[in-house]
Amino acid sequence: MRADTESKQRMASKPGLHVVMFPFFAFGHISPFVQLSNKLSSHGVRVSFFSAAGNVDRILSMLDATNLTTQIVPLSIPAVDGLPQGLESTADMPQSTSALLLVALDLMKPQIDTLLLELNPDFVFFDFAQQWLPAMAAEQGIKTIFYSVFTAISTAFLTVPSRVVDWKKGVTVEELKAPPSGFPKTAITGVRTFEAQDFMFLFNNFHTGTTGFHRVIRALQSCTAILVKACTEMEAPYIDYVKSQFDKPILLAGPVVPEPRPGELEERWAKWLDQFPSRSVIYCSFGSETFLTDDQIKELTLGLELTGLPFFLVLNFPADSSKALKMALPEGFLERVNGKGIAHTGWVQQQQILAHSSVGCYLCHAGFSSVIEALVNDCQLVMLPQKGDQYMNSKLVSLDLKAGVEINRRDEDGHFGRHDVYKAVQSVMVDVDSEPGKLMTANQKKWKEFLLNNNIQNQFTADLVREMKAMASENI
Structure with a gap:
């Protein structure tokens, strides 16, 4: 599908940088690309945002009202055996099916080639799945920037050339438990068995004859520059290590703090929260694409009950959410916590809830946007990572930054019990006057001030735009 001609001409008539944003079709990837588009737009950069047609409305809702320089270019998803028609993001399908979106992406090369020829941007910001894009763009004289939507520690630990010694052999779980060669000496000295087992998905063959790891490495090695959603204030050792692994410019987007969502908190939730003391609610x-097992839900909910604190629990499921929620909760749970606990499924105004004065703790999966939301809203952080980069984010926050705690889990399979949940919440909500509690509170205050300093955050984007302008004028 070609970009709208009138829109294209309107965009082309404006001076300044023009970039294409092309994330993978998962909202965990799309959202950071949209947030970056909003930041770049505020500095006059024109953006053409590529995504499947079925994602357009949701992307539009995520654009800032002041973002007047971003156009969305809908893409047609080719037919792939096993990939249901009309499902165009990983949010719409089970994990076993979502890998087929990689097959669809590879079939979209002619479509993307035509669009880039029409739009002729200065840069294409692309994702891990499009390792073929740098060569295509280079033939048209377009520079490419691999935008890593993950923290620098995740890239440094998992997706650097030093991670695999023998490419034909691959890697084992035991090897993945240890850092790669040359990894910086920090508080992170390795990962647990169940985490390494999860990381093995990178080395699966995703129906395309190549692994996710090979896609990422090829993309990182062939692009013009690498952009990391990170800053030296939080991740200097890991940024330096990534620089040492790839012989090309490493740009920093900063934490990309999201703008507050407009609108007041829904009355029913505001009224319920209003009845509790300041900073007392968990x-x-x-998130919308991380699902707990029935056993995890049981131990989590019973752990929340053990704390004796009021809580607002949101659980999502890949199938019929309302029915799944009722089936997953322990027998008699809702009756026992009536008036003091809420169990909800589906979308809620998360930013407004976290900003409410009665909310004092955020128990989450350690997605980095969630971490930032907790810090800027004075919420204690209790982390229960479930997959991929979440494990590394949790280690960064709890071990390096000392700004949150992770729920204790069993090494071999990641099992946690209700008492593990209770102890973690207790440590941040009750034991705040202990020495570790005081240190954590001080660190949280420091990072809140840093993240909410508009001058600092705007400077990240200003520096990025300045570096892009310099790169655009170079013959590289």
Whole structure:
């Protein structure tokens, strides 16, 4: 599908940088690309945002009202055996099916080639799945920037050339438990068995004859520059290590703090929260695409009950959410916590809830946007990572930054019990006057001030735009 001609001409008539944003079709990837688009737009950069047609409305809702320089270019998803028609993001399908979106992406090369020829941007910001894009763009004289939507520690630990010694052999779970060669000496000295087992998905063959790891490495090695959603204030050792692994410019987007969502908190939730003392409520959510097992839900909910604190629990499921929620909760749970606990499924105004004065703790999966939301809203952080980069984010926050705690889990399979949940919440909500509690509170205050300093955050974007302008004028 070609970009709208009138829109294209309107965009082309404006001076300044023009970039294409092309994330993978998962909202965990799309959202950071949209947030970056909003930041770049505020500095006059024109953006053409590529995504599947079925994602357009949701992307539009995520654009800032002041973002007047971003156009969305809908893409047609080719037919792929096993990939249901009309499902165009990983949010709409089970994990076993979502890998087929990689097959669809590879079939979209002619479509993307035509669009880039029409739009002729200065840069294409692309994702891990499009390792073929740098060569295509280079033929048209377009520079490419690999935008890593993950923290620098995740890239440094998992997706650097030093991670695999023998490419034909691959890697084992035991090897993945240890850092790669040359990894910086920090508080992170390795990962647990169940975390390494999860990381093995990078080395699966995703129906395309290549692994996710090979896609990422090829993309990182062939692009013009690498952009990391990170800053030296939080991740200097890991940024330096990534620089040492790839012989090309490493740009920094900063933490990309999201703008507050407009609108007041829904009355029913505001009224319920208003009845509790300041900083006493636990808000617990794992995002729209992270699903807990029935056993995890049981231990989590019983752990929340053990704390004796009021809580607002949001659980999502891949199937019929309302029915799944009722089936997953322990027998008699809702009756026992009536008036003091809420169990909800589906979308809620998360930013407004976290900003409410009665909310004092955020128990989450350690997605880095969630971490930032906790810090800027004075919420204690209790982390229960479930997959991928969440494990590394949790280690960064709890071990390096000392700004949150992770729920204790069993090494071999990641099992946690209700008492593990209770102890973690207790440590941040009750034991705040202990020495570790005081240190954590001080660190949280420091990072809140840093993240809410508009001058600092705007400077990240200003520096990025300045570096892009310099790169655009170079013959590289």
